[in-house]
Amino acid sequence: xxxxxQIPQYQHVQEGEDFTTYCNSSxxxxxxxxxxxxxxxxxxxxIQLVKSGEVKKQKRLTFQFGEAKKNSxxxxxxxxxxxxxxxxxxxxxxxTSYGKLTFGQGTILTVxx
Amino acid sequence: SQTIHQWPATLVQPVGSPLSLECxxxxxxxxxxxxxxxxxxxxxxxxxxxxxxxxxxxxVPQNLSAxxxxxxxxxxxxxxxxxxxxxxxxxxxxxxxxxYTFGSGTRLTVV
Numbered sequence: 001x002x003x004x005x006q007i008p009q010y011q012h013v014q015e016g017e018d019f020t021t022y023c024n025s026s027x028x029x030x031x032x033x034x035x036x037x038x039x040x041x042x043x044x045x046x047i048q049l050v051k052s053g054e055v056k057k058q059k060r061l062t063f064q065f066g067e068a069k070k071n072s073x074x075x076x077x078x079x080x081x082x083x084x085x086x087x088x089x090x091x092x093x094x095x096t097s098y099g100k101l102t103f104g105q106g107t108i109l110t111v112x113x
Numbered sequence: 114s115q116t117i118h119q120w121p122a123t124l125v126q127p128v129g130s131p132l133s134l135e136c137x138x139x140x141x142x143x144x145x146x147x148x149x150x151x152x153x154x155x156x157x158x159x160x161x162x163x164x165x166x167x168x169x170x171x172x173v174p175q176n177l178s179a180x181x182x183x184x185x186x187x188x189x190x191x192x193x194x195x196x197x198x199x200x201x202x203x204x205x206x207x208x209x210x211x212x213y214t215f216g217s218g219t220r221l222t223v224v
Contacts, residue, residue: 006156033212042203043157045212088157092209100172101209105156 002027002093006104014112019076021107023089032065032072033101035088043088079111115140119204119216126223132177132191134219136204139185144206146187147213148179151201163187199223 003026013019023032031050035043047056049065049072056063062075072089086108090101116139126132138144148160159172161179169179176195180188187204199222207213 031210035213042215042218043213045207045214048210048212090213100159100162101213103157103159108154 002091002102004089004091004102004104006089006107008107009105010108010110012110012112013079015081016078019079019083019109021074021087021089021109023072023074023091023104025070025091025093025102027070027093029069029091029093032069032089032091034063034072034074035090035103036085037088037106038085041085076109079109081111081113084109084111115206115214117204117206117214117216119219121219122217123220124222126194126221128196128223129193132189132194132198132221134189134202134204134221136187136189136216137185138187138206141185141206143184145208146181147205147207148187148189149203149205149215151203151218153200157203161189194223196223 005024007022033048034046037043047063052069053067054065060077064073086106088103088106090103092101119136145164147162149157150160151157162170163181166181177191202219204216205213
């Protein structure tokens with residue numbers, strides 16, 4: 001079945017440093033989504049990428065979808081303590097709109113002030 | 114606007130006891146609904162999903178079952194809990210090509 005691998009599993013940074021998490025799928029994806037889960041909270045949808053090579057930005061967050069639509073990355077510039085949490089990617093391999101999302105294992109980000 | 118309600122927030126249950134977790138969605142009709150489980154510090158494991166009343170697809174054979182008695186109600190159940198059933202249970206609605214909205218979750222500890 002479809003697998004989505006996410007690295008690194010953990011990342012500790014000093015406030016102000018940059019952070020990147022990578023997501024790789026075993027199959028070509030129709031779309032990829034990113035979620036953020038604050039400590040003790042539930043995952044919250046951040047963004048969706050659909051097109052090959054797509055790049056989207058949300059303030060200090062930059063999301064990329066690979067040309068082959070099998071990988072993606074999330075980059076945070078100048079991290080802040082409010083960025084702490086677990087970041088998940090989730091991909092859909094195709095099919096109907098209710099095709100299942102496969103989630104990566106997540107990257108747990110810790111930001112030291 | 115659409116909202117999703119999940120309860121209870123926390124639950125401590127003895128081994129062998131039954132379980133019933135409920136999730137309801139407001140502000141939308143015929144939503145796709147999902148139950149996920151998250152072990153501590155781990156990713157999200159899809160347990161069940163439903164595209165309509167009475168339609169349940171199971172992803173992982175285990176000690177749990179799900180039902181959808183009404184359009185916007187999704188229930189996760191167990192007849193006899195195991196220690197390994199402990200975890201953070203999340204209900205979600207949405208479409209894989211549009212994004213999921215998660216409920217606030219239930220932290221279940223089986224003792």
